[in-house]
Amino acid sequence: MSMAGNLRKVTALGAVGGLRKVARLTRRRARVDLSHPARSPLGSAVVNCVAYRDGARVPGGRDLVDTVERIRKDEDGFVWLGLHEPTDREFAGIAELFDLHPLAVEDAVEAHQRPKLERYGDTLFAVFKTVCYVEHKELTATSEVVDTGEIMVFVGPDFVITVRHGRHGSLGPLREELEADRLQLSKGPAAVLHAIADHVVDEYVSVTDSVQSDIDQVEADVFAPNGARADAGRIYQLKRELLELKRAVVPLARPVQELATRPIRVVDPEIQTYFRDVSDHLTRVAEQIAAFDELLNSILQAHLAQVTVSQNEDMRKITAWAAVIAVPTMVCGVYGMNFDNMPELHWRFGYPLVIGVISVACVVLYRGFRRNGWL
Numbered sequence: 017m018s019m020a021g022n023l024r025k026v027t028a029l030g031a032v033g034g035l036r037k038v039a040r041l042t043r044r045r046a047r048v049d050l051s052h053p054a055r056s057p058l059g060s061a062v063v064n065c066v067a068y069r070d071g072a073r074v075p076g077g078r079d080l081v082d083t084v085e086r087i088r089k090d091e092d093g094f095v096w097l098g099l100h101e102p103t104d105r106e107f108a109g110i111a112e113l114f115d116l117h118p119l120a121v122e123d124a125v126e127a128h129q130r131p132k133l134e135r136y137g138d139t140l141f142a143v144f145k146t147v148c149y150v151e152h153k154e155l156t157a158t159s160e161v162v163d164t165g166e167i168m169v170f171v172g173p174d175f176v177i178t179v180r181h182g183r184h185g186s187l188g189p190l191r192e193e194l195e196a197d198r199l200q201l202s203k204g205p206a207a208v209l210h211a212i213a214d215h216v217v218d219e220y221v222s223v224t225d226s227v228q229s230d231i232d233q234v235e236a237d238v239f240a241p242n243g244a245r246a247d248a249g250r251i252y253q254l255k256r257e258l259l260e261l262k263r264a265v266v267p268l269a270r271p272v273q274e275l276a277t278r279p280i281r282v283v284d285p286e287i288q289t290y291f292r293d294v295s296d297h298l299t300r301v302a303e304q305i306a307a308f309d310e311l312l313n314s315i316l317q318a319h320l321a322q323v324t325v326s327q328n329e330d331m332r333k334i335t336a337w338a339a340v341i342a343v344p345t346m347v348c349g350v351y352g353m354n355f356d357n358m359p360e361l362h363w364r365f366g367y368p369l370v371i372g373v374i375s376v377a378c379v380v381l382y383r384g385f386r387r388n389g390w391l
Contacts, residue, residue: 061099061100061101061102061103061106061107062097062098062099062102062106063098063099063100063180063187063188064096064097064098064188064191065080065095065096065097065098066095066096066191067083067087067093067094067095067096068093068094068095068096068201069087069092069093070092070093070198070202071197071198071199071200071201071202071203072195072198072201073195074093080095080113081113083095084113084114084174084175087174088174091174093174094173094174094175094176094204094205095174095175095176096175096176096177096178096191096205096208097110097175097176097177097178098177098178098180098187098191099177099178099179099180100179100180100181101127101179101180101181102124102125102179103125104125107121107124107125107179110177114139114170114172114175114177115139116136116139116170116177117136117137117139117141119136120134120136120139120141120170123141123143123168124141124168124170124179125179127166127168127181128166129143129166129168130143130263130267131143131144131145131264131267131268131271132267132271133270133271133274133275135280138172138173138281138282139170139171139172139282140169140170140171140172140209140280140282140283141168141169141170141171142168142169142171142209142213142271143166143167143168143169144166144167144168144169144212144213144216144268145164145165145166145216145263145264145265145267145268146164146165146166146167146180146182146184146185146216146219146264147162147163147164147165147219147220147223147260147261147264148162148163148164148165148183148184148185148219148223149161149162149163149222149223149226149227150162150163155230155233155234155250155253155254156247156249156250156253157247157249157250157252157253158249158253159250159253160257161227161230161253161254161257162223162227162257162258162260162261163182163183163184164182164260164263164264165180165181165182165183165184165185166180166181166182166185167179167180167181167185167187167212167216168180168181169208169209169212171205171206171208171209171282171283172205172282173204173205173281173282174205175205176205176208176209178212185216185219187212187215190211190212190215193211194207194208194211203284203286203287204282204284205282206282206283206284206287207287209275209283209287210275210287210290210291210294213272213275213291213294214290214293214294214297216268217268217272217294217297217298217301218297220261220264220265220297220298220301221297221300221301223261224261224301224304224305224308227254227257227258227261227308228304228308230254231254231308231311231312231315234246234250234251234254234312234315235311235315237250238251238315238318238319238322239318246319248316248319248320248323251312251315251316251319252316254312255309255312255316258305258308258309258312261305262305262309265298265301265302265305266302266305268298269295269298269299269302272291272294272295272298273295275288275291276288276291276292276294276295277292332390333390333391335390336381336385336390336391337391339381339385340378340381340382340385343374343377343378343381344374344378347370347373347374351370
């Protein structure tokens with residue numbers, strides 16, 4: 017059984033002594049190499065498991081326990097294990113093998129964690145929020161713009177364990193890029209942690225640029241000639257999606273800063289230089305998100321002001337027409353009274369005179385309102 021094939025047994029045996037059973041299973045069954053990324057996922061949670069030495073992939077053929085023991089004995093190389101949404105039972109054997117802290121294991125399985133960096137002895141536990149821009153033909157008040165997921169990373173002296181949650185954020189392409197750069201990968205598990213952080217932050221930059229296109233479209237619609245009729249729900253929806261992006265980006269600043277500046281045993285000082293570059297990119301994204309938030313507030317206020325102005329214009333028009341109509345209403349109301357002695361009631365030109373007075377009054381009022389911009 018291969019290292020990755022044996023890993024299925026490790027994830028299935030969480031009780032004490034499970035690893036001894038795995039060792040016996042390895043002797044009984046033929047070994048098959050399932051560690052190649054082109055193969056199907058291993059079990060329900062394990063995506064890939066590969067050992068590296070001097071930046072190169074170690075050929076498959078050994079079980080996981082033997083590989084880990086050999087790497088620890090030789091003090092050379094590390095194991096990179098990738099999982100997707102594992103259960104408690106599936107993760108128990110792995111946690112025992114790599115001596116992971118129970119609190120970190122609980123966070124990795126439950127997900128929905130805030131971006132953070134924690135130290136448990138010689139092991140680092142980092143949480144990254146992944147984001148993905150959701151393509152849409154037209155932004156509406158219910159459009160999903162940003163989809164989020166999570167990547168948890170355990171980093172030890174001789175291992176890297178990545179636990180991914182969500183529908184996106186696959187690390188397969190990233191693994192291939194790292195394997196193509198043996199010099200960087202030879203720097204150990206910290207190089208993988210940096211590559212993941214850099215990959216996540218690059219996605220932040222990409223998603224932020226895409227969100228800017230939506231904001232530009234909303235801004236153009238609001239300041240169009242009929243901007244008062246624009247749907248304010250789209251602005252609120254963008255603010256909600258921007259808040260989701262902000263929750264992923266802003267809390268990550270402190271962990272990345274710690275990785276870039278504070279001495280950490282499992283992070284080589286040379287790798288910390290690369291983390292400073294990641295920190296710079298993250299700062300840029302955070303500033304851009306803050307600027308977007310302010311811009312959306314301004315757009316929303318401008319839209320509300322446009323709606324108020326439009327309503328005032330409508331009220332002025334209604335008031336002006338009501339004043340024009342009030343003249344014939346008043347005159348007709350007076351002459352509609354049932355009195356015998358009324359001025360010019362039996363005069364031959366009385367009716368044309370009244371109609372003329374009404375018309376002249378209405379025209380004067382109409383021109384006055386039109387000149388003042390009410391009509």
